[in-house]
Amino acid sequence: MTTEHTAESLAKTLRGAIIRFSRRVRQARPVGDLTFSQLSALTSLQLAGALTPRELADVERVQPPTMTKIVGKLEERGLVARTPHPTDGRQVILAATDEGRAVYASHERARNEWLAVQLDQLSPEERDTLARAAEILQRVARA
Amino acid sequence: MTTEHTAESLAKTLRGAIIRFSRRVRQARPVGDLTFSQLSALTSLQLAGALTPRELADVERVQPPTMTKIVGKLEERGLVARTPHPTDGRQVILAATDEGRAVYASHERARNEWLAVQLDQLSPEERDTLARAAEILQRVARA
DNA sequence: CATGCTCATTAGCTAGGCTAAGTATCGTGA
DNA sequence: TCACGATACTTAGCCTAGCTAATGAGCATG
Numbered sequence: 093m094t095t096e097h098t099a100e101s102l103a104k105t106l107r108g109a110i111i112r113f114s115r116r117v118r119q120a121r122p123v124g125d126l127t128f129s130q131l132s133a134l135t136s137l138q139l140a141g142a143l144t145p146r147e148l149a150d151v152e153r154v155q156p157p158t159m160t161k162i163v164g165k166l167e168e169r170g171l172v173a174r175t176p177h178p179t180d181g182r183q184v185i186l187a188a189t190d191e192g193r194a195v196y197a198s199h200e201r202a203r204n205e206w207l208a209v210q211l212d213q214l215s216p217e218e219r220d221t222l223a224r225a226a227e228i229l230q231r232v233a234r235a
Numbered sequence: 236m237t238t239e240h241t242a243e244s245l246a247k248t249l250r251g252a253i254i255r256f257s258r259r260v261r262q263a264r265p266v267g268d269l270t271f272s273q274l275s276a277l278t279s280l281q282l283a284g285a286l287t288p289r290e291l292a293d294v295e296r297v298q299p300p301t302m303t304k305i306v307g308k309l310e311e312r313g314l315v316a317r318t319p320h321p322t323d324g325r326q327v328i329l330a331a332t333d334e335g336r337a338v339y340a341s342h343e344r345a346r347n348e349w350l351a352v353q354l355d356q357l358s359p360e361e362r363d364t365l366a367r368a369a370e371i372l373q374r375v376a377r378a
Numbered sequence: 379c380a381t382g383c384t385c386a387t388t389a390g391c392t393a394g395g396c397t398a399a400g401t402a403t404c405g406t407g408a
Numbered sequence: 409t410c411a412c413g414a415t416a417c418t419t420a421g422c423c424t425a426g427c428t429a430a431t432g433a434g435c436a437t438g
Contacts, residue, residue: 099351100347100351102354102366103351104343104347105369106350106354106366107260107350108275108369109369109370109372110253110257110369111257111295112295112296112373113253113376114253115296115426116378117250117253119296119427127392127393128254128393128394129395132255144417146416146417152258153262154258154394154396155395155396156417157397157417158395160418160419161395162394180403180404180415182404183415183416184417204246204247204250208243210375210378211242211245211246211249212242214371214375218371221367221371222245222372225365226245226248226251227252228357228364229253232256232259232350232354233259235259235353258395262395272424272426287385289384298428299385300426300427301425301427302386303388304425308424323384324385324433324434324435325433325434327386379437381436381437382435382436383436383437384436385434386433387431388430388431388432389429389430389431391428391429392425392427394423394424394425395424397421398419398421398422399420399421400417401419402418403415404413404414404415405413405415406410406411406413407411407412408409
């Protein structure tokens with residue numbers, strides 16, 4: 093059964109749900125672990141293999157100076173390396189280091205633990221709903 | 236058709252979708268408008284009628300000092316009023332002022348405009364998926 | 379009525395986001 | 409070829425949002 097949802101009331105509900113959900117997930121972070129934003133950037137980098145700061149900023153939907161900061165933190169910890177672009181002296185290539193990949197994998201597991209436990213308690217149908225919602229949200233975010 | 240979604244892979248996908256979506260919605264904020272957090276707090280206050288700071292912090296899933304700050308901003312703008320608790324001198328009652336309600340309504344509309352337009356372009360089924368996902372996310376956030 | 383708990387706030391910190399401005403490099407048209 | 413506009417990244421400076429720890433005020437109870 094498909095209830096009628098106006099775009100306006102849905103917008104309000106969705107915003108509320110997402111801000112609270114984000115905060116809840118943020119709270120589940122172990123101390124010393126990568127932050128939400130850092131982990132997201134590192135994930136995007138690994139999925140893509142290597143990206144320029146501009147490209148990474150676009151993927152992550154932030155402005156370039158913001159990405160400079162986030163990458164700076166990751167670089168301090170030796171998780172990401174900057175290498176010069178082979179032909180264009182202005183650009184920089186970002187890639188995860190070996191340590192970055194290793195730390196990523198373990199932190200990712202720990203980071204997801206709480207969430208995975210919660211999701212595991214849902215029905216398969218509910219998980220499916222969330223998976224489809226995630227796809228839709230990605231699409232809307234790209235607009 | 237219901238594809239199989241493991242809790243782990245879903246956790247990763249969901250987190251990525253939500254962080255990007257949040258950032259995108261945040262970017263759509265007109266200058267001088269209420270922030271994401273301020274609007275969310277004001278919404279919760281209006282829905283509940285009146286709350287103590289502690290209650291509001293719980294609803295919004297933040298720590299009390301964080302809520303003190305957010306409420307402080309709203310109070311500066313005359314949108315929320317603090318009144319003493321009738322019997323317990325420690326507590327405070329927070330409620331939206333008349334101006335708060337008026338400003339809320341217009342800002343809410345403006346704030347949702349971008350999002351509502353995006354949602355309006357989705358199919359009814361997709362909106363339904365998002366509505367059900369919002370309900371699930373609320374539930375998980377409460378856990 | 380003293381002591382311990384709860385509520386709210388203050389203080390101080392970090393991260394994350396933005397815009398504006400600066401710097402280096404590229405590419406192109408005269 | 410070289411001056412100039414465009415592009416890529418960073419720096420500087422600002423604000424919000426979040427946290428923990430500590431403070432102060434009021435309640436409640438032995």
